[in-house]
Amino acid sequence: xxxxxxxxxxxxxxxxxxxxxxxxxxxxxxxxxxxxxxxxxxxxxxxxxxxxxxxxxxxxxxxxxxxxxxxxxxxxxxxxxxxxxxxxxxxxxxxxxxxxxxxxxxxxxxxxxxxxxxxxxxxxxxxxxxxxxxxxxxxxxxxxxxxxxxxxxxxxxxxxxxxxxxxxxxxxxxxxxxxxxxxxxxxxxxxxxxxxxxxxxxxxxxxxxxxxxxxxxxxxxxxxxxxxxxxxxxxxxxxxxxxxxxxxxxxxxxxxxxxxxxxxxxxxxxxxxxxxxxxxxxxxxxxxxxxxxxxxxxxxxxxxxxxxxxxxxxxxxxxxxxxxxxxxxxxxxxxxxxxxxxxxxxxxxxxxxxxxxxxxxxxxxxxxxxxxxxxxxxxxxxxxxxxxxxxxxxxxxxxxxxxxxxxxxxxxxxxxxxxxxxxxxxxxxxxxxxxxxxxxxxxxxxxxxxxxxxxxxxxxxxxxxxxxxxxxxxxxxxxxxxxxxxxxxxxxxxxxxxxxxxxxxxxxxxxxxxxxxxxxxxxxxxxxxxxxxxxxxxxxxxxxxxxxxxxxxxxxxxxxxxxxxxxxxxxxxxxxxxxxxxxxxxxxxxxxxxxxxxxxxxxxxxxxxxxxxxxxxxxxxxxxxxxxxxxxxxxxxxxxxxxxxxxx
Numbered sequence: 329x330x331x332x333x334x335x336x337x338x339x340x341x342x343x344x345x346x347x348x349x350x351x352x353x354x355x356x357x358x359x360x361x362x363x364x365x366x367x368x369x370x371x372x373x374x375x376x377x378x379x380x381x382x383x384x385x386x387x388x389x390x391x392x393x394x395x396x397x398x399x400x401x402x403x404x405x406x407x408x409x410x411x412x413x414x415x416x417x418x419x420x421x422x423x424x425x426x427x428x429x430x431x432x433x434x435x436x437x438x439x440x441x442x443x444x445x446x447x448x449x450x451x452x453x454x455x456x457x458x459x460x461x462x463x464x465x466x467x468x469x470x471x472x473x474x475x476x477x478x479x480x481x482x483x484x485x486x487x488x489x490x491x492x493x494x495x496x497x498x499x500x501x502x503x504x505x506x507x508x509x510x511x512x513x514x515x516x517x518x519x520x521x522x523x524x525x526x527x528x529x530x531x532x533x534x535x536x537x538x539x540x541x542x543x544x545x546x547x548x549x550x551x552x553x554x555x556x557x558x559x560x561x562x563x564x565x566x567x568x569x570x571x572x573x574x575x576x577x578x579x580x581x582x583x584x585x586x587x588x589x590x591x592x593x594x595x596x597x598x599x600x601x602x603x604x605x606x607x608x609x610x611x612x613x614x615x616x617x618x619x620x621x622x623x624x625x626x627x628x629x630x631x632x633x634x635x636x637x638x639x640x641x642x643x644x645x646x647x648x649x650x651x652x653x654x655x656x657x658x659x660x661x662x663x664x665x666x667x668x669x670x671x672x673x674x675x676x677x678x679x680x681x682x683x684x685x686x687x688x689x690x691x692x693x694x695x696x697x698x699x700x701x702x703x704x705x706x707x708x709x710x711x712x713x714x715x716x717x718x719x720x721x722x723x724x725x726x727x728x729x730x731x732x733x734x735x736x737x738x739x740x741x742x743x744x745x746x747x748x749x750x751x752x753x754x755x756x757x758x759x760x761x762x763x764x765x766x767x768x769x770x771x772x773x774x775x776x777x778x779x780x781x782x783x784x785x786x787x788x789x790x791x792x793x794x795x796x797x798x799x800x801x802x803x804x805x806x807x808x809x810x811x812x813x814x815x816x817x818x819x820x821x822x823x824x825x826x827x828x829x830x831x832x833x834x835x836x837x838x839x840x841x842x843x844x845x846x847x848x849x850x851x852x853x854x855x856x857x858x859x860x861x862x863x864x865x866x867x868x869x870x871x872x873x874x875x876x877x878x879x880x881x882x883x884x885x886x887x888x889x890x891x892x893x894x895x896x897x898x899x900x901x902x903x904x905x906x907x908x909x910x911x912x913x914x915x916x917x918x919x920x921x922x923x924x925x926x927x928x929x930x931x932x933x934x935x936x937x938x939x940x941x942x943x944x945x946x947x948x949x950x951x952x953x954x955x956x957x958x959x960x961x962x963x964x965x966x967x968x969x970x971x972x973x974x975x976x
Contacts, residue, residue, distance in 0.1 A: 358433050359516040360386045362420040365409045372406035372427050379404055383429065389515075394428040396506040397459050398449045403427070403508075412513065413444070421513045428506025433517040435893050436499035441515040444491040448508025452478070452494070455502050455896065455973070465494055474720070474956060474971040475499055477763065482597075484545075485589065492597075498763065499895055499970065536565040536614065538695040541597030543587040550584035550605050557582055561607075566614055566835070567697070572606040574633055574686040577643050581605070594624055594693040606633050606686025609695060617700040621676040621683060623692055628669035630688025634659075637682050646672060654678075708869035710788055712738040714772040717761045718918070718958060719969035724758035724779055731756055735781070741868065744782040748859050749806055749816045755779070762864070769797045769866025772969070780806050780859030785870055792873040794849045794856060796865060801842035803861025807832075810854050819847060827851070887913070887961050889968035896973035899951075900943040903928070903959055910934045911963040917942060918958040925952060929961075944974050 364386060371383040371393050379395045379402075395402040405426035412421045421444075422429060428451055433439070445464055453459045457473035469480045475498040482492025496503070505512055542564060549561040550571055560568045573580040583604035590599040600607065611618060627646065634642040639654035646661055647670060653659035657678030663670045669689075676683070679700070685692060716738055721727075723735040723745055731746050747754040755778040762775045774781060785791050800818075808814040809827035819834045826832040830851035836843050842862075849856070852873070858865065890904040907913065915929035926947055928940045942959075946952055954976040960969045 358387050358389050358435075359514065360389050360391065360431060361514060362386070362409050362422050365420060367409055367411055367420065369409040370406050371408075371429070372425075373404055374406050383407070388434045389517075390432045392430045392432070394430045394504055394506070396424070396426050396428050396449075396451055396508070397461050398426070398508065410511070413511070421511045424506045424510045424512065426506075426508050428504050429512075430502065430504045431515055431517075433501050433503070435517075436501040436895050437518040438498065439496040439500035439503055439515075439517040440493060441505065442491070442493050442513050444485070444489060444511040445507060446487075446489045446509035446511070448510075450507040450510055451504065453502075453504035454478075454496060454498075454500055459504065464490060465492070466490075471762065472496065473498070473500075474973075475763065499892070501895060535699040536567065536697045538564045538567055538569060538609065539597060540564070540587050540600050540693065543598060545587060545589045545598055547587045548584055549586075551582055552584050561585060563613075567695075568610040568613055570608040570610060572608045572684055572686070574604050574606045574688070575641060575643055576604070576631060576688065590693055591626075591691070594626060594691060599691050599693040602685075602687045602690040602692060604686075604688055606684050607692070609683040609685075611683060611697060612681040614697070614699070618678070618680050618697060619700040620678075620698040621680040622694075622696040622698075623674050623685070624694050625672050625674065625685075625687075626669060626691045627672070627687060628689040630690070632688075632690060633684060633686035635682075635684040636676060636680055641684070645670075646674060654680075707871075709872045710739045710741055710785075710870040712741045712743065712783060712868040714738070714761055714774050714866060715967045716962075717772065717774075717967075718960070719761055719763070719772060720958070720971065721761045722758050723760070725756065726758045735759070740788055741870065742784045742787070744784065746780045746782050746857060746859075748776075748778045748780050748861070749814060750778070750861075751804060751816050759859075769799070769864065773799075773864045773866040776859040776863045776865065778859075778861050780808075780857050781865065783856045783858075783868055784854075785856070786854045788870060788872060790873040791853045791870055792850070793871040794853045794869065796847050796858075796868045797845070798847060798860075798866070799842055799844050799864040800860060801862035801864075803863075805860040805863060806858065808857035809849060810852075814857070819845065827853075887911075887963050887965065887968050889959065889961050889970055892959065892970065892972045896975045898944070898975050900941050901972060902939055902941050903961075904937065904939045905961045905968070906937050907933060907935050907963065908965070911965060913938075914960075914962045915940060916960050916962075918960060919955070925957060 365384065371377060377393050381393055383391045383393050393407060395404045403426040407427050407429050408423045409420055410423045412419055443465065449461055449463060450465055451459050451461055452468060454473040454476045460468045460472060462468040466480045466482055469478050472478045477497050479495045480492055482490045485491050500517060543562055549555060555571055557571060557573050559571050561571055562569055573582050581604040585605050585607065586601040587598050588601050590597055631644050632646045634646060634649055636654035636657050642649050647663045649659050651658050657676055657680055660675045661672050663672040717736055723729055729735060729745055733745055735743050735745050747756045757778040759774055759776045759779050759781060761772050763772060804817055805819055806814060806816055807822065809830050812827040815822050815826060820836055822832055824831050830849055830853055833848040834845060836845040888906040892901045892903050895901055913929050913933045916927050917925045919925055928942060944952055954974050957972050958969055959972055960967060
């Protein structure tokens with residue numbers, strides 16, 4: 329068998345959502361594919377356009393042309409509709425040649441697009457918050473605008489070019505994209521429908537998964553690499569991937585598994601090309617009950633193998649596999665016509681602990697594992713989860729704090745700031761409150777940049793365990809327990825005995841651009857100092873020793889605050905929020921200094937969805953000035969915040 333070939337995808341609009349690379353867009357979403365436009369259509373200087381001019385409308389999205397900023401200077405050339413090249417896009421793509429295109433979505437939401445960058449500078453701007461300029465999109469990744477974070481998945485395609493996907497998480501309503509030699513396709517916005525990063529057509533976030541994106545493209549496993557059935561090829565996200573024999577119906581075969589750059593609609597990043605071999609995913613290594621497993625595939629010939637939890641091996645086409653694939657596990661698949669074969673999305677519902685998948689001319693990607701709730705986890709007696717803090721709040725020199733000063737308190741836990749040891753000197757920068765993303769933490773997180781946070785548990789009593797979630801994007805970390813040794817290193821390099829009577833356990837997994845993890849300290853932790861250089865903290869959970877009686881119940885889910893619409897707005901905007909249960913609710917608007925501008929709701933409301941209109945006025949009914957404001961909805965179960973912009 330040869331390496332899996334790359335094919336162009338045929339013109340089927342339903343597939344365009346798949347090109348958004350593992351995030352299917354709901355029917356109510358907006359999506360610009362450029363397919364209705366004729367090849368060769370030109371927008372820009374050759375068409376007599378000036379910066380800011382209207383170009384066209386697709387799927388309710390008005391598209392304009394705008395200048396490209398390179399080296400601080402504006403350029404304005406042409407955007408051209410072209411046929412998609414073999415390695416990128418579907419049917420038509422937009423080629424931006426020293427120009428930007430701007431997309432005005434009818435409502436805000438998470439946004440995505442795919443790109444092929446062939447060289448030069450690129451630009452991106454969200455909601456008019458300022459143009460970000462860089463040599464490529466990965467170099468720009470991070471916060472782009474108030475409440476909006478940019479994540480990038482990418483892979484090289486040769487000749488210095490890269491292709492990938494940009495995800496913009498947050499309320500995106502106006503998006504500006506451009507480059508010097510840049511192709512774009514599938515510019516979409518979920519319009520507040522709530523499709524989260526790390527999901528595809530099922531719409532359910534993956535807890536862990538295998539994407540092959542952390543394996544070097546071109547790596548070969550199996551017989552050519554001298555490996556035997558049962559050997560572990562690699563481990564990703566805590567799941568060992570073993571090699572296994574393949575049964576074509578006439579006897580066992582054992583050839584090769586090749587990791588290669590993904591071909592659409594698989595991806596982004598890499599895929600597994602399977603040639604007369606099977607992969608066995610040892611999901612049992614996670615030690616958790618599984619609710620659902622999903623994966624994507626392309627089959628170009630031959631038959632497939634599927635086996636779940638050691639049940640009888642299925643040999644045949646996956647689209648004909650039985651629903652009752654194993655005791656307690658049901659199988660379903662959605663397929664689409666693909667040149668020379670089928671593209672499919674498989675869903676296995678139930679506790680899948682052991683999964684074998686193989687094929688002959690078969691490609692696979694994005695194995696997604698959704699875990700069942702962990703009912704064995706002890707509840708937190710006290711928790712600092714950053715949910716009571718104003719979104720965007722800054723602690724440190726930027727807010728007038730010095731080392732040792734109190735930053736905030738949550739649930740009886742005082743949190744101070746201290747210096748950060750880089751290994752070559754001390755620094756003291758800012759920590760700030762941001763939104764969680766990439767499945768690390770939830771709601772809001774505390775971002776530490778060359779500063780440490782000191783959590784003081786001394787007033788709580790004797791502690792038995794402390795856990796927390798973190799994400800490490802760059803640099804090293806600091807960790808100190810009970811004022812003993814200050815450890816300056818990566819967490820996974822630290823010894824288990826980090827302090828007298830306290831042991832450290834670290835679990836880490838890959839996320840794009842960094843590492844996600846959970847830290848567990850077992851013992852009487854009275855004071856915890858922790859921080860990093862690009863480091864995110866959440867859910868500092870304290871369990872006390874000697875707790876008597878039934879453990880305290882976990883809080884109900886926090887309220888959910890949907891993106892305000894419209895935003896930016898003038899003269900009014902609608903604020904929508906959902907309550908998981910009836911509760912006392914306080915919905916308020918604050919200025920950037922945190923001062924109360926208007927109380928919109930203050931009282932008991934039933935569970936369900938609620939909408940309130942703010943007309944840009946204060947408590948006395950007087951119009952407020954243009955600018956940025958915070959909306960905050962608070963209940964006993966938690967707090968949600970977002971920024972909105974009043975324009976005049």
